[in-house]
Every structure is written in structure tokens, then in C-alpha cells.
Amino acid sequence: MFKILVVEDDKELNRSVCTFLNQSGYEAAGCLNATDAYDAMYAAAFDLIISDIMMPGVDGFEFAQTVRELEANVPILFMTARDDFASKQRGYRAGIDDYMVKPIHLDELFLRIGALLRRARIASSHRLEAGGLVLDADERTAYLDGTEVPLTHREFNILYKLLSYPKKAFTRTQLMDEFWDVETSTAPRAVDVYMAKLRDKFSDCDAFEIVTVRGLGYKAVLK
Numbered sequence: 001m002f003k004i005l006v007v008e009d010d011k012e013l014n015r016s017v018c019t020f021l022n023q024s025g026y027e028a029a030g031c032l033n034a035t036d037a038y039d040a041m042y043a044a045a046f047d048l049i050i051s052d053i054m055m056p057g058v059d060g061f062e063f064a065q066t067v068r069e070l071e072a073n074v075p076i077l078f079m080t081a082r083d084d085f086a087s088k089q090r091g092y093r094a095g096i097d098d099y100m101v102k103p104i105h106l107d108e109l110f111l112r113i114g115a116l117l118r119r120a121r122i123a124s125s126h127r128l129e130a131g132g133l134v135l136d137a138d139e140r141t142a143y144l145d146g147t148e149v150p151l152t153h154r155e156f157n158i159l160y161k162l163l164s165y166p167k168k169a170f171t172r173t174q175l176m177d178e179f180w181d182v183e184t185s186t187a188p189r190a191v192d193v194y195m196a197k198l199r200d201k202f203s204d205c206d207a208f209e210i211v212t213v214r215g216l217g218y219k220a221v222l223k
Contacts, residue, residue, distance in 0.1 A: 002117060003044065006030045007037045007051040007063065008079065013102075017050065017079075020106045026113070034058035034066075041067070046074060048116060050109075053080040053087065061094050068095030075116035079104055093177065119164055128163055130222055131207025135160050149201055154179055158191075159198055162220035163208060171217040191217070 004026050008014040014030040021028035029044075031037040033055055040046075049067060053060035064076050076096040080087070083101045091099055097119070098112055126137040132145040140156050142149045151159070157179050162170070172191040180190075195218055199210055208222050 001025070001027045002047040004028045004113070005037060005040055005046040005049045007032075007034060007049065007055070007060075009033060009052060009055045017106070017109070020110075021113075024110055034060075034063040037063065038066075041070075047120070048075045048077065048113060050077045050079050050113075053078060053082055053091070061090055064091065064094040064096050073120055075120050077112065077116060079109075089177070092174070128160060130163055131205070133202070133205055133207050135163065144202065144205055151201070155194060155198055155201075158194055159202075159220075162210065162218065163222075166208070166220050166222045169213040169216050169219040175217070 004021055006014055006017050006021070006028055008017065008030065009032050011032065014032065018028040018030045029040060029046075031040055034051075035057060037049075037051075051060045051063055055063075058066075060078060060080065064078070067074065067076060075098070077098040077100065078091050078096050079100050079102065081102045088099050097116055100109065100112065128135040128137070134143045135141075135156070136143075137160060140151075140153065142151050142156065142159070158175060161175070161178070172189070175191050195210055195212075202208075206223060208220050211219050211221050213219055
């Protein structure tokens with residue numbers, strides 16, 4: 001049974017989310033602040049963490065960053081009233097995996113948790129397969145029908161990211177933030193060049209395609 005830690009200072013919401021998750025087949029534990037959450041994490045291993053941003057003492061950003069330093073693979077989902085892009089950007093840069101704005105729909109939360117746990121299993125295996133394509137994160141290599149496809153470090157990272165989250169659209173800025181240096185002067189349109197290269201190198205692969213999301217960015221779609 002998957003164990004989920006809910007870090008939320010609203011007692012009623014914390015209780016409601018934990019009750020829902022426990023009734024949905026998970027084992028949920030609630031904490032009202034980050035300090036108690038650290039203690040809970042030392043006492044038990046959790047498969048996923050749900051956290052608010054605005055909490056007394058240590059806020060969600062600092063909490064997420066600390067968790068990510070301690071545990072590289074545990075999925076973190078922010079559940080917050082803050083709907084501004086700056087907060088979302090700061091959260092993803094701190095290492096979170098998903099972001100929900102209150103008021104939340106519990107059935108949607110259930111779906112997102114399932115998706116995050118599936119992705120976490122992919123990440124922990126360090127190997128991703130789609131049809132005849134195999135991406136090995138330890139070797140940093142890609143094989144198509146048993147033949148290695150040469151990729152640069154950045155090309156591999158971008159493709160692995162897209163295929164780890166099929167159908168999820170990423171903006172050019174999101175990809176730049178993750179795979180380019182913070183101080184880079186490269187324009188976001190540089191992402192288009194990498195997408196063109198990846199499409200060319202995998203033009204014979206019928207397992208997926210990289211789709212342009214008009215006005216937004218790109219996503220990988222499995223066939």
C-alpha cells in the first residue's frame with residue numbers, strides 16, 4: 001500500500017484529504033507544518049508528499065527544496081491557494097512534480113496521485129520504454145529497435161522528460177528553466193531547434209511523436 005504524507009495547516013482540509021485517500025486505497029498521514037512533516041519522514045518512508053505553500057514557520061517552497069535534497073525521487077504535489085505563475089515557477093524550481101490550486105476536486109487529486117506514482121516508478125527504474133524505443137538514464141543512451149541513436153546530453157534529457165509525462169504539454173520556458181543554465185542568454189526559441197533535431201533522429205520511430213501545442217510548447221504523444 002502506498003504511503004502518502006499530507007502537509008497542510010488547515011486542520012479540516014488535512015483531515016478531509018487524509019480520509020479520502022485512506023478510503024481510496026492509500027495509507028495517508030497528516031501533518032500541520034513542515035517541522036512535524038520532517039519528523040514523520042524520519043520515522044517512515046513515504047511514496048508521495050502533498051504540501052501546502054503558505055504554512056507557519058517553514059513554507060512549502062523551503063520544505064519542498066529540503067525534501068528534494070534528502071530524497072531525489074519522491075513525488076511532491078503542491079496543493080495551494082496561490083494561483084500566480086511566479087509561485088508555480090518557484091515551486092517547480094524547488095523540485096515539485098505537480099501543482100493544484102484550491103479549492104481542489106478530490107477525484108482529480110486521486111487521478112494526479114496515480115499518475116505521479118506511475119512516473120515515480122519509471123524514474124526509479126532509470127529506464128523508459130515505448131515500443132521499440134528504450135531510453136536508459138544510467139547510460140544516457142537511446143536505442144531504437146536495438147540500434148543506438150546518438151543523442152547529446154540535452155537532447156536525451158528533453159526526450160526523457162517528454163516521454164516520462166506523455167500528453168503533458170511543456171512550455172519552452174519550462175524546458176529552458178530545467179535544461180539550460182540559469183544565466184543563459186539563449187532565447188526560448190532554441191527549444192524549437194532541439195525539437196526539430198529529435199523529430200529528425202526519431203522519424204522512423206512509430207511509438208511516439210513530438211507534437212507542437214500551438215501558443216504553448218510541446219508534448220510527447222504515445223501511439
